[in-house]
Amino acid sequence: MAKLIEMRATWGETMLELTKTHPNVMVLDGDLGNSTMAQIVAYNAPDFYMNMGIAEQNMMGVAAGMASVGLIPWLSSFACFLANRDLDQLRVTVTQPKLNVKLAGHYSGILTGKTGKTHIDVEDIAILRALPHMTVVAPADSVECRQAILVLTDMPGPAYLRITRDATPVIFGEDYRFAIGPVVPIREGKDLTIFGTGVQTTRALEACDLLASEGISAHLVHVPTLKPIDVNGIVAAARKTGRVLTTEDHNIIGGLGGAVAEVLGQHHPVPMKIHGLQDCYGESGPNDAMLEKYGLTPKHIAAAAKDLLSRTR
């Protein structure tokens, strides 16, 4: 069994670590420190932490101003608020002037601790990917999350990091190094290519085992960077098998599936299936039941793979 770690805890610990090496880093919190684990910084390095109150639009603008003067603000709130509530402020005062503002979008996807549809964000990738100059990263596990924080902090310009709430399997070794852009091959295979992003990649990995037990060889590729998308890496992985399944804990519109389709449609058209949330909002419920009802389990991914194969073999 793989080790299970909460990405949000890793985020808080890594931010604290950064305060020791990066004097210009600032954590700005939308009054959610005890959910997002920004509290790790608030309690242990209070000079690097400011609660901006329950006022996300102002927080975004404050971050823009700080960045324009040389600080590196990391905004911390739920994905649903960062990607939606302060979108105009993000667009006009952060991405248009290409300011160095980093967004930690916590509680992304459908597993938000039973909070329900207001807090479930399955649109963030689509929205943020559509903003020019934005970098969008969805790590698969806590190792990659920590790596991405370090890399994004040192990268000039706006970036969004998609973080999940509950503990999920660690699939990368400590020697893993994240870079912005390149896709990450996880498992070799020849019957179909599966692209996963975020934590959904770990479920896709389990799906590969299910498929293998039925004699299907899946080629699994992780896409941590949704933008800028790795055109060559995606084409090469699609070429290997000639059919592509994408899977994500996000709406099937505008997310990983959309990004991959944009690439393959223009550069290497192959039969394709997009797996994820079926253009609906979520609800309250325990994690297992949520994954089951909304069709995001490894079993569902395997079924989508078999459906794609049956249509194209």
Added chain:
Amino acid sequence: MPIDPVMKRDLQAKAVQVRKLILQAVHTAGAGHVGGPLSMVEIAVAMYFKILRIDPKNSQWPDRDRYVLSKGHSCIALYATLALRGFFPVEEVFTYDAMNSRMQGHPDMTKTPGIDMSSGSLGTGASPPLGMALAAKRLGKDFHTWVHLGDGEIQEGQVWEMAFVASQYQVDNLTAIVDYNRVQQFGFPKDGNVRRRVNPLVQVPEKWRAFGWHVIECDGHDFDALIPACEEAKTIKGRPACIVAHTVKGKGVSFMEGDYNWHAKVPSPEELAKALVELDAALPVAAG
């Protein structure tokens, strides 16, 4: 003016029932909020058992008064109150946060009878009630609209955008209630202590007054103060009213009161048992 003592005892008993349901439901769900819900119990009970013109059997009655819980995270208090008032069975409160339940983690008007507006993203619940009040005037309807805001929530600019427009159009069929418990989710250090965190927002009545609202301050846990305040609010003409209700986050359970750590913490079996004993002890004794 104090209210009828028999009615007061009845409302106080209802409040105890609501508090117990809140804690039991959150405990059963293993998730949810407690501090904010406990803070609003008397307000919800006063609304649904005394103030609002509603029909539990006809939750969509077009001429009903509207009540919007803008601080939607506290909805378990509203569900418990609606259940006791007969909108749905009390047992259903225990499906809070369960899969396929009508008792969602944040209010969902497409699912729960008696919910007049979806909410949960703080501040976004402030403006629809203004729209309801304006629509009532436009359509010649005489219902009153209430919007219940958190004191942390009013840090959101949208609340003040609403406040400006409401007074601009002299919307006197709208009343805001601010649940002024001086605690939010994480908050700000009190006296420099990072482990003691509060909502430092001050001059709340003055702020609403400056926006042109008629302000009434009262104890948000005392029906003798709360009910006359609500009745006064409805009589104000020519401008909207705002009741600044002084409340205590986690009210009724000694170890939860005023502590930000209880914003959204699930009580353990021992904590639940202890809390229920405290609440039972608070039950009003009948006179004579």
